[in-house]
Amino acid sequence: MAAIEAEGLRKEYGDVIALDGVDLRAEEGSVLGVLGPNGAGKTTTVRILTTLLRPDGGSARVHGLDVVRDAARLRGEIGLTGQNAAVDEALTGQENLILFGRLYGLRRGAAKERAGELLERFALSAAASRLVGTYSGGMRRRLDLAAALVARPPVLFLDEPTTGLDPRSRISLWETIEARVAAGTTVLLTTQYLDEAERLADRIVVIDHGKVIAEGTGAELKDRVGGDRLEIELGDLGQVGAASAALAELAIAPTTLHDGILRVAVAPADGTLVQALRRLDAAGVAVDDLSLHRPTLDDVFLTLTGHSAQDAAADAEEDA
Amino acid sequence: MSAVGDALLMAQRNLRRIPRNPDLLVGVTFQPVMFVVLFTYVFGGAIKTPGFDYIDFFLPGIVIQMISFTGYATALGISDDLRKGLIDRFRSLPMSRSAVLAGRTLSDVGMNVIALATMLICGFVVGFGFNSTPGKIAAGVGLVLLFGYAMSWVYCFVGLIASSPESASAMITVVIFPLSFVSSAYVPTDSMPKVLRAIANANPITTIVDALRSLWVGTPAGTDIAFAVLWCVGIIAVFSVLATAKYRSTVAR
Structure with a gap:
């Protein structure tokens, strides 16, 4: 009821x-x-x-x-x-x-x-x-x-x-x-x-x-946002190409590079992190930091409205 | 769920804060004393009140002026309750819808009793004496409290329409402060320039002060007493309706 x-x-x-x-x-x-x-x-x-x-x-x-x-x-x-x-x-x-x-x-x-x-x-x-x-x-x-x-x-x-x-x-x-x-x-x-x-x-x-x-x-x-997200901080930005190539098989969308962090969208699955690390290691890519992110509701908001919840809040305050 | 019970609960809530809040306490005790003493000794000698001791002429005026300001705390309190979301909470409770304002006006009656008693005692100390019958003295006390009750509704309305306690305070200063001075409260209106005299004579505070003077010290009353009561009843009728309507539709800021 x-x-x-x-x-x-x-x-x-x-x-x-x-x-x-x-x-x-x-x-x-x-x-x-x-x-x-x-x-x-x-x-x-x-x-x-x-x-x-x-x-x-x-x-x-x-x-x-x-x-x-x-x-x-x-x-x-x-x-x-x-x-x-x-x-x-x-x-x-x-x-x-x-x-x-x-x-x-x-x-x-x-x-x-x-x-x-x-x-x-x-x-x-x-x-x-x-x-x-x-x-x-x-x-x-x-x-x-x-x-x-x-x-x-x-x-x-x-x-x-x-x-x-x-x-x-x-x-x-x-x-x-x-x-x-x-x-x-x-x-x-x-x-x-x-x-x-x-x-x-x-x-x-x-x-x-x-x-x-x-x-x-x-x-x-x-689920509307689709997929998890790998974030990789490289020791040497010259290796971006090598890293992207090494992870190509895992990626479900083109990789992006922003603020020195390489982002790779991946299908939600167990063991993704370990696999990614193995592949990068095998390709000889030096990794400073590697993390897997589940989408947050902020990502959802961004996907639904084209702006983030924080931006919208700031807009609303300006209007007020 | 009873309207009277809820109103009493709300009145109790307002009265509880008086001893805890120095501003409120000073407003109903020290301030009236200060006015009586100050006006008697500082201005008393300079103002001619033919046929009367100045204090006898003056005390009814100071009483009405002080009473016209007691509700100040109500306006600020309601405005503050609105700002803090308390009015929202009260309106979301299964309580009588009239209780918040009824409670305010009821607790103001309590404040006015304290203020009036303080002023009378202080008045006696500086030489005030009734020149009247016990019945008329009591009627005067009734008129003071009726006037105070009427002003409470005005202050309820001010508290509800003001956007903040600060703006409520500004409205009171702009409207009620001059109104209380451009009246017969402190000086006979004959002494004023023509325009001011016209305003003062049309001012309900003049009518009410004159009525109280007549009841307490025996000045000629004419029609003042009837009109004083009419003014009070009229103010209550208009502002209780305005304030209640505003309360129902108002939302927190």
Whole structure:
């Protein structure tokens, strides 16, 4: 059963088309990654699905409830973590969670108990009675996520949950999200980080300029790029010809040389690296470094849109 | 899920921050004291208020002016909540849709009670005395709180339409600051140049200050009391609708 279903979502701001017919579907208990650069329409999609914004066209149901007609009931079934850590800095961590719990309709005692559980689980017990204004970025994000989980919502929306976090905090947040999913929660996660989508999402939709431009599992999207990539740093660039010749039998596309690195597209197969090294050695080519790269989602983005995700993000920021 | 319960929770949230935030605390305690003392001793001797001790004439004015600014914190607070995404979170919760603004205006009533008590005590110390009946004094207190409640809705609206706390602050300085001074709060409007006098006489703050003066120190009231209440009710009616509509459609920045 689909926990999140959207068909033809449209949203316009004056002349700007933020969403141009977005279709989404996430099965219950799965993680849907929505991947795209800044300004692609990810946040607008989340706002519509969490009842914050009315779509100009199309329809969506979350947990079987229509996001427009059943908005009031739906709010009790979802948790939202936005791009900013939306917690009150002038309250303590515990006060924040109790406030949100009570606004979800829990009684005082139940809200307090739930706050305690969540603070414990998110390793914030020691900081429970400190003002959130004194928390580090990672602690705020954890509290923000805890706030979204107060009512044990069956569907969780995470809008760029790790933007601006240090690597350690990111990994710890990923583990928390994975634990929620293991407990049966459906998650929609937006991100501009390709590794984040790969790690967490069962299925990924790629959005650019308000449209879904690709959809599939991480592996399916990678297949679109085709093949793995050998990267060889030669000791002597005079040997480029010899190296290309030695690897000709492995290559599935013409080799390229860029910034002193020879790139050879190869079919995905076991033992490619060893074979390549043997052939180069037999041809007497001196190799400084040799590595095999699986395509990343950045490669996918480049293939799909003709520009890299980072470039698109930079464009979007210039437009803004 | 009750609208009243949610509003009280939100009001509690706002009141909790007062003792933790020196700016807010100074706004409702030190600032009123400073104004009463400063205006009484620095300007008091220079301004002629025929038939009245200056402090008796002046205190109702300072009370209304101070109260017209208490909501400042509400405008900045709402603007800050918007910027930090808290309004988004509240709007995504299964809580009453009116609770965020109702909570703000409710906690402002609490702030106004503190500010008013501070000013009255300070006023008594520097020589202020009521010249009225207990009923009229109480009616005056009611008018002050009603006016404060009306201003709260104005500040809610300002907080929602401002693009940042800084711009909310600028709007207040440009609109409300002059409005509170070009009035009968500190000087009789007769002493002003013609154009200013016309503005001051049309200014609701003048009407409300005159009504309060009449209730507390027995100046002639005329129609001021009825119009003062009408102004307050009118402001509440218009700005509660505007602010609520804006809140429903607003999105985080």
